[in-house]
Amino acid sequence: MKLRLILLLLTLIATCVDSTNGEDWPGWRGPRGDGISLETSAPLSWSATENIGWRTRLPGNGLSSPIVLGSRVFVTAGNSSDETRRVICLDTATGEILWNVSVHQGPGGTMHRFNSTASSTPVSDGKLVFATFVDDRGLYVVALDFDGTIVWAKNPGTFYSNHGFAACPVIYGEGVIINGQQDGEAFVCMLRRTDGHELWRHIPTTNLRSFSTPLLTTVEGEDQLILTGSAKTLGLNPNTGETVWHADGPSQKFVCTPAVGHGMVFSFGGSPDKHAMALRLGGRGDILQSGLAWRNEKSMPYVPSPILVGNYLHIINDNGVYTCLEPRTG
Known part of the structure; x- marks a missing residue:
């Protein structure tokens, strides 16, 4: 180490x-x-x-x-x-x-x-x-x-997880966002940067350990916090912590950070199955049916995070297999 x-x-x-x-x-x-x-x-x-x-x-x-x-x-x-x-x-x-x-x-x-x-x-x-x-x-x-x-x-x-902890804090506005998804009393919260005062708290629907660091993006002029974990991929309003949209999957537990581009979020879940999916951004509520662009279940990562560069979605899985996907079609 x-x-x-x-x-x-x-x-x-x-x-x-x-x-x-x-x-x-x-x-x-x-x-x-x-x-x-x-x-x-x-x-x-x-x-x-x-x-x-x-x-x-x-x-x-x-x-x-x-x-x-x-x-x-x-x-x-x-x-x-x-x-x-x-x-x-x-x-x-x-x-x-x-x-x-x-x-x-x-x-x-x-x-x-x-x-x-x-x-x-x-x-x-x-x-x-x-x-x-x-x-x-x-x-x-x-x-x-x-x-x-x-x-x-x-x-x-x-905090309780028999795998420990790894999610990283994220800066937004006047706060720092903390991902506390876990097997215990799961939460995501934003603390004020100047004094640590809590500004909002999001409670996941499932208490399930995940270590994915949230990702900030802008969708149709609206800031969104992309969060994967606790069996879901979802978008939060980073000013309030309220859920804007959500979709089940692609798996139950998450480690890697998602990628965003081409009007989509690319979400990778690794346990119990190493699956990936792409969701079109811009929807409200449950967007799994209306927003699903593609799924992939072959050589997908659990821990390594993807990198999207233009028209190339680069992935290395946990066995060292390097895959490049066309992001709009998978």
Whole structure:
């Protein structure tokens, strides 16, 4: 896990270290939530010495991705010796650890053997960094400034899943959206960025663990939050948390983040079956019959997230099979 954190940092830093005007990467899958960078100077190959800007060994374990804001890199880690969860800040140019702050302490609880206590990628609005963790009692959200001072910490609810936790926070408007879908009392909520005050709460119809990070998009001039989990794909009003549309499936449990484009959402569910479906956006209520564009049940992913680039929907499944789909037809 330490190695994975190091490699993730190297991949990002090698991309941006030579570009003083490089695009920030403020959260999971970048500034647009689609996994695509607008950088044109990124190297196409790496080795132990080639295109490596710097190398820093990180204290603790974790599977979260690093985020980059100007001269700062932020990443989370868990320390098994003292059961702390940590947010770490590094200098973008040198890799020097600027600070390493313990933000929570508690047992890791039951989790999948491939998971960690720090699998959720943090997010930043340019002023604060927001990170999410769980222990055996609940889900915790912490906000820190760029000097490593904890501004606020909240416990929006209990959390139970025998696979642990991984969903990443998402910035919208004045809030940060937290996905607490789980086998216990499932919820999705938005907390005010300045003080952690709860602005809205959505209660799923089914209590079922899912780790998919929500995705923001605009449909016919209306902002929507695309959420997969608890056996459904649905769109919420990110200002209120109210359901705009919903559709059952394509499976029951979700890990990967959906993709959006061509007026559709591409949803992938991995348990008990690895299925995919495309839904046409713009509807209201139950859109499964009226909005279904296509389904696919062959070589679909459970954990890896898809990337939509123009007319190509790129998918890598959990067995390493790379599939490219025509997004409008499947």
